[in-house]
Amino acid sequence: MIENSRILVTGGAGFIGSNLVEDLLSRNNEVVVLDNFSTGKRENLQLFANDRRFTLIEGDIRDYKTCQKAVDGVEYVMHEAALCSVPLSIDDPMLVTDVNIGGFVNVLYAAKEAKVKCFAYAASCATYGDAEYSPKVEDRIGKPLSPYAITKYVDELYAMNFHDLYGINTVGLRYFNVFGRRQDPYGAYAAVIPIFAMRLLSLTSPVINGDGSFSRDFTHVSNVVLANNLALLSKDEKALNQVYNVACGESTSLNQLFEALKSALAQIKPEIAGISPVHGPERVGDIPHSLASIDKISSLLGYKPVMMFEEGIKATAKWYVDNLVDK
């Protein structure tokens, strides 16, 4: 794991970013966060606000000068800043393209100018698009199903191209349905686990889109933290300038997710045990199944998930109870 280094985490006020920052600060790193708080939260940074090794730059990755300031003296970059909602990208493709591609290129170019040792960036399983085979392997993608998916794939192309042109080392990490503490349950574009948790905690039935048989490779955020560290520290030429799935390689249906979350929350709040879900219509464009092969990241980066779904959902349920009830 990275220690005694200076790292830029873009999007550090967000769900995944703040987990990366917390982990880095626990090992005597200096951390710079660049965030514009568009979806990130100040309270996600509260824990480290007074840590002298922590610097916050409030600004936008669409502004190149801000990116130049953020990479100053930095050895590694973890690039998480993005607008990461598929529905938002359908509602406002221009905005999402600006941030996810324009902003990405700014941070990448600034990182190359600053001669960082390595640039890890959040890619996405959305890049597999309509590919139907399973489990997904990195070099076989399908047709993208949203502007968001396109932006994430274009980022991969830029990263590869910048390595070829300028020699910067990059690693793309295609996260699969990440969950864990500080994932935002509020807003129109919230993800399924926080939405279910909040509904169960308010003793209301969650809505499952479709019959609940659709499945995902739900990945606890601690695995994402590990993958970022392994990626940035890799010295193996074959392992750098690649993209990797970051997941558990384990399939969980929405019905199984509902049951697991309900039972974890009911341990703490027993009245939740009696709640049943409501089934709504399938969401347009939802792919039925998404499961990762983690062979590539295991063999080239030595990755092994540190927390599987069952344990992760228990820890996350506890976090929602401790942090969000009565707020």
Ligand SMILES: NC(=O)c1ccc[n+]([C@@H]2O[C@H](COP(=O)([O-])OP(=O)(O)OC[C@H]3O[C@@H](n4cnc5c(N)ncnc54)[C@H](O)[C@@H]3O)[C@@H](O)[C@H]2O)c1
């Ligand atoms: N959560 C998942 O399941 C998942 C899956 C695949 C990929 N990803 C990727 O992981 C990354 C982090 O996602 P997350 O779930 O933590 O989302 P998040 O919304 O919690 O975090 C994104 C952060 O980026 C910041 N940001 C957005 N636009 C910005 C801009 N123009 N300038 C500066 N900062 C900006 C936001 O304020 C926020 O703090 C994203 O790149 C996302 O696409 C997430």
